[in-house]
Amino acid sequence: MPETHHHNHPTADVETKVAWAVARCRENGLRRTKAMEELLRTLAVENRPMRLAELAESEALATQCDPATVYRLLLRLEAQGVIRRLGLHERSAFFIFLYPGEHHDFLICTDCGKIEEIGMACPVEALENEVGRKFGYQRIYHELEFFGLCPACVG
Amino acid sequence: MPETHHHNHPTADVETKVAWAVARCRENGLRRTKAMEELLRTLAVENRPMRLAELAESEALATQCDPATVYRLLLRLEAQGVIRRLGLHERSAFFIFLYPGEHHDFLICTDCGKIEEIGMACPVEALENEVGRKFGYQRIYHELEFFGLCPACVG
């Protein structure tokens, strides 16, 4: 299965995504734990960028494990390529489920920090390939974010 | 002068940029200080994303002022729209000089963190306008970053 391609297509079923991610982690030697599954499921259900703190306090995980565990899990899952860390200008990092064939672009309010997803075709794919070739980078992907004042903050 | 437009064109002269930024700040009631000028000049000369710590330790500023001052200056300059804060996945924020008509897209190594600028036409401008209209956002701009393993880290 390809690492990434950027067509927006219908979101896969949550359990399908979780099963895929767990399988991939296990293939690479990670142990299947309750916390891993719950973390992946939370990210798959929410399907939006979430912070460590938010995840650690979520119903599914708060009773399940320590924030430090969530932190270390996020590192492992990112290394496995089943989640991605995003830089969205906040002080804390955001993480989102990374499922093959799905791509997300976001619109962030510079005032209130609201994050919404843009369900529009992303025009960057061709450039991405060209950049990879020209600069000799491997495993390339991109992040595209739009920033501006949302209607509520424009007042 | 328009807030932003995204044609890549030859970089303006450093002193021109600094003078423009200082003028704009003064028009909006900020006081002209040595630290402000040095900070702007450093960013204009380097013309790349820099962190607070890096700026505060730079030759021009280390002898000039306290890190807290650099921090507060960065906030003010960002509010004036003469610099921009970038989210590049590091724990600390990056800032870059923002001159009308100039646009930057970056390529960042996911392993060593090297940041290079891509001098290629950015295909996002049309989408940016459409997103602004569709979602009702004002003062919209975008950030496009490519991530991957640089040749040295592929090794």
Add this chain to the structure above:
DNA sequence: GTACCTGCAAAACCTTTGCAGCATC
């Protein structure tokens, strides 16, 4: 049984703020 994973707690880092004194306008 072994290697990995977890909880707890502390350290490390970067950012942010309070306040008294100084510089710009």
Add this chain to the structure above:
DNA sequence: GATGCTGCAAAGGTTTTGCAGGTAC
């Protein structure tokens, strides 16, 4: 002279790590 800017120092918030014990395989 008034207001904003600065330096110093301390607080705040998130991330990161050490270590002893528990768990998946």
